[in-house]
Amino acid sequence: MKKKHIEVWEKCLKVIGDNIPMQAYKTWFEPIAPVKLENDVLTIQVPSQFFYEWLEEHYIGLLKKTIKKELGMSGRLEYSIIIDSSFKGSKPYSVNYPASDRRATRNKPMNMPIDINKGKSRDIPNPFIIPGLKKIKVESQLVEAYSFDNFIEGDCNRLARSAGWAIAENPGKTAFNPLLIYSNVGLGKTHLAHAIGLQVKSNFPDKIVLFVKTEQFINQYIDSVRNNNQNDFVHFYQMIDTLIMDDVQFIAGKDKTQDVFFHIFNHLHQNNKQIVLTSDKPPVELKGMEPRLLSRFKWGLSADLQIPDLETRIAILQKKLYKDGIEMPYDVIEYLAYSITTNIREMEGALVSILAQSTLNKKIIDLELAKRMIDKFVKNTSREISIDYIQKVVCDYFDMPLEAINSKTRKREIVQARQLAMFFSKKHTKNSLATIGLHCGNKDHATVLHACRTVNNLVETDKQFRAYVEEINKKLKI
Ligand code: ADP
Numbered sequence: 001m002k003k004k005h006i007e008v009w010e011k012c013l014k015v016i017g018d019n020i021p022m023q024a025y026k027t028w029f030e031p032i033a034p035v036k037l038e039n040d041v042l043t044i045q046v047p048s049q050f051f052y053e054w055l056e057e058h059y060i061g062l063l064k065k066t067i068k069k070e071l072g073m074s075g076r077l078e079y080s081i082i083i084d085s086s087f088k089g090s091k092p093y094s095v096n097y098p099a100s101d102r103r104a105t106r107n108k109p110m111n112m113p114i115d116i117n118k119g120k121s122r123d124i125p126n127p128f129i130i131p132g133l134k135k136i137k138v139e140s141q142l143v144e145a146y147s148f149d150n151f152i153e154g155d156c157n158r159l160a161r162s163a164g165w166a167i168a169e170n171p172g173k174t175a176f177n178p179l180l181i182y183s184n185v186g187l188g189k190t191h192l193a194h195a196i197g198l199q200v201k202s203n204f205p206d207k208i209v210l211f212v213k214t215e216q217f218i219n220q221y222i223d224s225v226r227n228n229n230q231n232d233f234v235h236f237y238q239m240i241d242t243l244i245m246d247d248v249q250f251i252a253g254k255d256k257t258q259d260v261f262f263h264i265f266n267h268l269h270q271n272n273k274q275i276v277l278t279s280d281k282p283p284v285e286l287k288g289m290e291p292r293l294l295s296r297f298k299w300g301l302s303a304d305l306q307i308p309d310l311e312t313r314i315a316i317l318q319k320k321l322y323k324d325g326i327e328m329p330y331d332v333i334e335y336l337a338y339s340i341t342t343n344i345r346e347m348e349g350a351l352v353s354i355l356a357q358s359t360l361n362k363k364i365i366d367l368e369l370a371k372r373m374i375d376k377f378v379k380n381t382s383r384e385i386s387i388d389y390i391q392k393v394v395c396d397y398f399d400m401p402l403e404a405i406n407s408k409t410r411k412r413e414i415v416q417a418r419q420l421a422m423f424f425s426k427k428h429t430k431n432s433l434a435t436i437g438l439h440c441g442n443k444d445h446a447t448v449l450h451a452c453r454t455v456n457n458l459v460e461t462d463k464q465f466r467a468y469v470e471e472i473n474k475k476l477k478i
């Protein structure tokens, strides 16, 4: 028999899953583990302080209703939060908070364990700061175009974006210190990091904000060693209020630079200054880092940027065109967004080359031109077929609207198109069955598996069908 707390939580999850979007459910509820049920108090374990605060702020109403439904009016909820603290040895420990009665404000738990780490030397003035140095004007190195306004929000970046926004409202005073944004290249880390800096500047014009590329930081440090003015280097960084360091992975293996950054980091953190880092890997995968530095990276929040979905990619292109005052036919924009899926910088690069071609050759931009340009572009960048693209090819082939695949309809042709899309997605992409199902009409992995079997069977038994499959396959490969 299942343990009672597991059973209760599973029932709660059913209700919750029916009430919020799939993506939110996956992000905020799947990682939760039920711990125990005692005297009608259900304890659930959440992975971080941030998680707890987010649940309290966004889902407390739903959680309470669900708990009361399952456990009756005396039912209550308690959180157990895993705290990763380098002060308590390497093992994470956890603290418990009862669920709030009202909506919690983000900074509510005053006895936040993270604060214990900060408190000790907060008021010790830095003996090195030279009086008058603060008057030096620091050039922030921020790029105006990389603003929040120009940063399109989507499921792919919601967590990082909202954490960034919260920081800009309250730099150094949220639990997200440092904020570490990570992702593959070209997905918006640098853009978002600038956006945070710009927003801090706009909310608090007197704060000293500095954006620095990690390579720059390393070179400055090397220069300071050469010129024997390391102290000035350190002092300069210690007076920054919001320090944004881009591509922090480059510091890997550079022990001396890590050492000096460690001291700067501590100073800033202890003085409630904000630190924002970006990296091409999550902290656990960063090799060549001093453990004590790495453990500090994990103090705040690590948030990733994922590959944007089709709508978000289209919105990003439209925003860019709008900003530059350029008009482009919608089918061209759509084709671009379909074809280049894993790197926004490349997608923008293709856009620029289409624009250049059309200006140089005085041709109007139409789908024809776009196709030629993009195909050239995509071939050079080793194209990866996406689920979106497969769906488009299948729907175009059967001449049906793309929405059909994601609709609930059980019409035969549409079911077949959906099954084919699933089949080709399994064949040509690295996505899991569950992901494929999610993107093809919100089905589960079993449905995808069934679809693949059905298609395989039909290919063997039905000549006409086999011809369809072969033709679509050819179209996918061009
Ligand atoms: P990274 O630092 O992750 O390699 P960048 O921040 O340089 O990526 O982003 C690459 C390009 O994509 C930039 O031109 C950026 O403006 C654009 N971009 C990325 N994400 C978004 C977004 N969500 N909205 C608008 N533009 C974006």
Ligand code: MG
Pocket: 189, 190, 191, 246, 247
């Ligand atoms: Mg970058």
